[in-house]
Amino acid sequence: MKAIIVDTFGPPSNLLIKDVPKPIPKPGQVLIRIKAFGLNRAELYMRRGEWAESMPIIGIECVGIIEACPDNSFPVKTAVAALMGGLGRTINGSYAEYTVAPVLNVATLAESEDDLCLSWEQAAAIPETYATAWMCLFGNLELKKGQKLLVRGATSALGLAAVTLAAHFGARVTGTTRNPGRHSQLIEAGAETVEPEDSHLAERLNLREAAKFDTVLELVGNSTLLESLALVRRGGRLCLAGFVGGVAPINFNPLLQMVSGVHFSFFGSFVLGTEPFPLSEVPLQEILKMVASGELEVKPSRVFRFDEIQEAHEMMEANEANGKLVILGC
Known part of the structure; x- marks a missing residue:
């Protein structure tokens, strides 16, 4: 072959x-x-x-x-x-x-x-990207209709899949991108708002506690993780699942840098198909049908x-x- x-x-x-x-x-x-x-x-x-x-x-x-x-x-x-x-x-x-x-x-x-x-x-x-997005959104983040979701690195393949799925199921999505020319792509995928991706996002948004995000899907990775934690409300959830900004390690001291009351988790797609993460949890056939019918682009x-x-x-x-x-x- x-x-x-x-x-x-x-x-x-x-x-x-x-x-x-x-x-x-x-x-x-x-x-x-x-x-x-x-x-x-x-x-x-x-x-x-x-x-x-x-x-x-x-x-x-x-x-x-x-x-x-x-x-x-x-x-x-x-x-x-x-x-x-x-x-x-x-x-x-x-x-x-x-x-x-x-x-x-x-x-x-x-x-x-x-x-x-x-x-x-x-x-x-569809397979790896949408299976990963599904598990992140509805597994780790436990995303609900009407919740505010921030997707950092939203114009990556995984980010676009997450924006598309989350918006389809009724979440209010904000996406970030480094490329101003791709704002319209995120709006078309279902994002309500788009923000420039940089290391000053939290400072620029300056969110009060009540206005913070219910959920954050962190795809830029280590370089923005600590800032993203500060954007989640008490009781909210953050899932780290991508490293489009690189895989350089960071010094992370939970005692000093972890935000109290925020749930932080990681999802790696390499676990898909294992006993704790069966592939059957991802409705791939249904997703294909939604794409074929035009429900998902x-x-x-x-x-x-x-x-x-x-x-x-x-x-x-x-x-x-x-x-x-x-x-x-x-």
Whole structure:
């Protein structure tokens, strides 16, 4: 089969297409013929050698068709999404014609390709991003209709998914972005207001306790975390789930810097498909149907061919994605 290999850690030019053996699924795994896959910043770090663990074939998600399933958990030809479960980290991932994935990390999208309500490239923009957004919003943050939500780093793929879902379910959303040209994109996604993303957000908003946010989804990361904690009301919740501002560590002394009465949690999408975080908690089929019916507006910001992987990574690394980048299977 054809696969995109991280030849050596380094720039996008180190992603090379090679012929490799087709994987064979073991019991508890499925073999998937990959139709498309979304790009994620984790793969950028894997390509550079900055991730704790990675395989020669990276890629943490895909959509495609079941070709084999030794324990019959999924019928052959089922249209599915696969995400996490070691993909790209401990088992070869989705940058290939085929991959194997644990059955716990695979979700049915339709009974067959003919029954799929979206194109493959549109479906590929949903799994990891929307599953993570769903778990952050309705798991960690316990978001309710009418609550005020702040999404920092809202024009990232995950941020846009969170804004779209939260607004659809009745939250009052404020998004931040460093790019003034993308304000309209957030308004179209459902945000009520948009704020410039900088390190003086709390000072600029100058919110009284009663006007603070019920919930904050922190996607910029460590560089703005402490400030975001100060924007949450007593009894409110903050979830850290992204690091678009980088992963440099911070000195954090809870005794001096943690705000009393604020619930602070972390969500990492690598737990999806584990016993505490079953993939079945995410209504992926229903989300696809909402997109197909027009209730949710979801589409890739750009679709690349398999042999354009280097260009796609260059765009992601330059922070020019403007949403979810998708690669079509070869």
